[in-house]
Amino acid sequence: MDESGYPEEEAPLGDDEREALQNDLVDVESLKALLAPRGIKGAVFYCPDCDEDHYLGWDLLAGNLQELLEQGESPMHEPAFDPDPNEYVSWDYARGLLDGYENFSDEALGEVADQLAVELTSRGWPGADIKSLLVRLDLPNASEEGQESQG
Numbered sequence: 001m002d003e004s005g006y007p008e009e010e011a012p013l014g015d016d017e018r019e020a021l022q023n024d025l026v027d028v029e030s031l032k033a034l035l036a037p038r039g040i041k042g043a044v045f046y047c048p049d050c051d052e053d054h055y056l057g058w059d060l061l062a063g064n065l066q067e068l069l070e071q072g073e074s075p076m077h078e079p080a081f082d083p084d085p086n087e088y089v090s091w092d093y094a095r096g097l098l099d100g101y102e103n104f105s106d107e108a109l110g111e112v113a114d115q116l117a118v119e120l121t122s123r124g125w126p127g128a129d130i131k132s133l134l135v136r137l138d139l140p141n142a143s144e145e146g147q148e149s150q151g
Contacts, residue, residue, distance in 0.1 A: 013072055025065045031094050032058035034101060044088040055083035113139040 013021070031043075035058075042057040056064065068074045089097075113134055120130050134140070 021069050028062045041087045043091045055088045110140045
């Protein structure tokens with residue numbers, strides 16, 4: 001039992017647990033968008049209760065997290081029918097990949113945009129055309145310094 005008198009598995013979700021689950025739910029949707037087009041169907045989790053790996057598709061995983069948020073407990077799980085382990089990644093791997101992807105997009109896209117602007121400037125593109133292209137590609141605007149130093 002926990003401090004509130006509930007058995008450990010029946011204790012209501014705390015605010016921190018609820019926030020972590022909501023973050024996981026957002027991550028699942030992001031991972032599905034990122035990995036499903038590459039043939040990754042979901043994540044694999046080791047289950048110490050049955051001493052087996054459980055393969056959960058992105059939608060099933062999202063549904064389980066949503067039910068855990070709403071009901072406070074995870075639904076009974078059915079094992080996937082003959083899953084191909086090559087089509088699933090571990091949750092730790094998926095989270096690490098997402099973290100790297102998000103950090104790349106936050107930190108490195110500005111550098112990529114700057115490099116692209118320098119290259120296009122060296123090929124004679126006007127600054128206004130470069131900025132227009134960066135906007136259409138949803139890249140951050142290249143620094144004025146990068147364009148001026150090459151212009």
